[in-house]
Amino acid sequence: MNELSTEDRIKQAAKALFQEKGYSGTRTRDIAERSGINLALLNYYFRSKQKLFELVMLETIQQFFGTLPQYLNNPETSLDEKIQLLSRRYIDFLKTEPDLPLFILSEIRHNASGLIEKMNLNEVVFKSVLAKQYAEAMGRTEVDTKEIYMLIINPLSLIIFPFVARPMVMALTGLDQNGFDQMMEQRKTLIPIWNRNMLNSDLNTTSSNTTI
Amino acid sequence: MNELSTEDRIKQAAKALFQEKGYSGTRTRDIAERSGINLALLNYYFRSKQKLFELVMLETIQQFFGTLPQYLNNPETSLDEKIQLLSRRYIDFLKTEPDLPLFILSEIRHNASGLIEKMNLNEVVFKSVLAKQYAEAMGRTEVDTKEIYMLIINPLSLIIFPFVARPMVMALTGLDQNGFDQMMEQRKTLIPIWNRNMLNSDLNTTSSNTTI
DNA sequence: GTCTATATTTAGATAGAC
DNA sequence: GTCTATCTAAATATAGAC
Incomplete structure (x- = not known):
């Protein structure tokens, strides 16, 4: 069914949580948990919370406009x-x-x-x-x-x-x-x-x- | 001129910063600094960041509606x-x-x-x-x-x-x-x-x- | 690629002197 | 009432094994 790559699962979870709680209200641990992966992997793929956010935000803006x-x-x-x-x-x-x-x-x-x-x-x-x-x-x-x-x-x-x-x-x-x-x-x-x-x-x- | 009580100075600074950065984006240290007082005093007057926020928010809502x-x-x-x-x-x-x-x-x-x-x-x-x-x-x-x-x-x-x-x-x-x-x-x-x-x-x- | 364990940084809150 | 110094907790990020 939902055969998303790990990277995409993280991005998807991040998108949902950032939207729900905003940047500073979101914890990287929650993103990891919702993705069903470990916290360390998040940094492995996206280097930092900030970088992940910028990526998600860019996609969201493009989706909107x-x-x-x-x-x-x-x-x-x-x-x-x-x-x-x-x-x-x-x-x-x-x-x-x-x-x-x-x-x-x-x-x-x-x-x-x-x-x-x-x-x-x-x-x-x-x-x-x-x-x-x-x-x-x-x-x-x-x-x-x-x-x-x-x-x-x-x-x-x-x-x-x-x-x-x-x-x-x-x-x-x-x-x-x-x-x-x-x-x-x-x-x-x-x-x-x-x-x-x-x-x-x-x-x-x-x-x-x-x-x- | 601006003879506000310490309590009001804190509240005023909090209002400005909460509005600018949101709840989770605001640090109590910054509120203290902008008030020109010490961090400990913030807790002395308002007990916690959450309590201070609720107070400010209530006043803001009333001001608006x-x-x-x-x-x-x-x-x-x-x-x-x-x-x-x-x-x-x-x-x-x-x-x-x-x-x-x-x-x-x-x-x-x-x-x-x-x-x-x-x-x-x-x-x-x-x-x-x-x-x-x-x-x-x-x-x-x-x-x-x-x-x-x-x-x-x-x-x-x-x-x-x-x-x-x-x-x-x-x-x-x-x-x-x-x-x-x-x-x-x-x-x-x-x-x-x-x-x-x-x-x-x-x-x-x-x-x-x-x-x- | 993925994990556990841990280091590091940041932020809220308090103790205690004045 | 106000401060300095400190405790504690939370959250980001990394080291290193598998």
Whole structure:
């Protein structure tokens, strides 16, 4: 069945524990125990806790951001379809890995600063097909960079934040794990709709009168 | 000038370091050093690192959530004004304490689970004036609880997430600290507008055709 | 490659003088 | 209340046998 090499078993156990307890909260002994191997082997393969962590972290970041460019750069899909796809795929993914965002965000701050810079997401976003399509939709060739931030930060906020704040959201709403998942399922279709409306409302700087 | 008692100096230093490095990443020696006192005194006043942490954490949670009820329950303000006020005040607050949300979210998960439950935010939200005003606006006496979640989770997502993901957002956008603050300043007025439109779009379940 | 045993370092907590 | 010195425990890392 699970014919993983020793090296991979250690990496897998490390990934789980680092995510659960963070870098400093994780003991190498626990990683060894969960891998079903001895502590000495961990150092044999990875030299140190720090090195092991960096490896795991790099893979995790790539797992998280690796798919982003392909969503943003598909010339076959419209601007709106891109947001739909982004919502669906990221929510599906995060339902299987709900602790990933909080892990990445807090460990980047504490133990892996610099990793994000190296990926230069900046270019990835601004040179994307998404950015071009936005400019076209607005009827301009050049678009204020600030508008592009919103275009990407707002959907990501609405997708990721509930996972980051899951314990808080569950306490706030009284939902159990199942109810939480259902809520996120609904958001797959709601977020793109909201996003369209947010973009439209930015067009009419006249902040518009509404029913509520 | 800064005539704090020794006890308060320790607490203040602890707060700063716990926020910066998390519970397990913080050494009591560092807290002592930053307080300008000796390690032994820390234990004299607070008995243990754990006890000191719990105290600091409790105060931090109250600082963060303590103001929420007064925003949600003011009978003088409309639904929309409540969201406006919430956005303005929380963004102002978070500009002075940008690391607070990530700290709370990650430490609650690791070292302070149960603290949130004790505050039963659930009741605070559902019995709020805000919830009543929402029901009225919808022309109903009873409203599906799911709608209330959205009413509160969405603005909070849009307000808090950029702070939680600040390193990522700054890398993504290329903004410096100053530019980031300006972006958040703009969001004070944008978020309430977006929120109005999100609520309206939920009314027409016909997901509506729009310009983009 | 894998283990047991051990060295080394680090960090929390306390004893006891002042 | 505050300090120096020290104890104790925990956790990382390595030596050396198999």
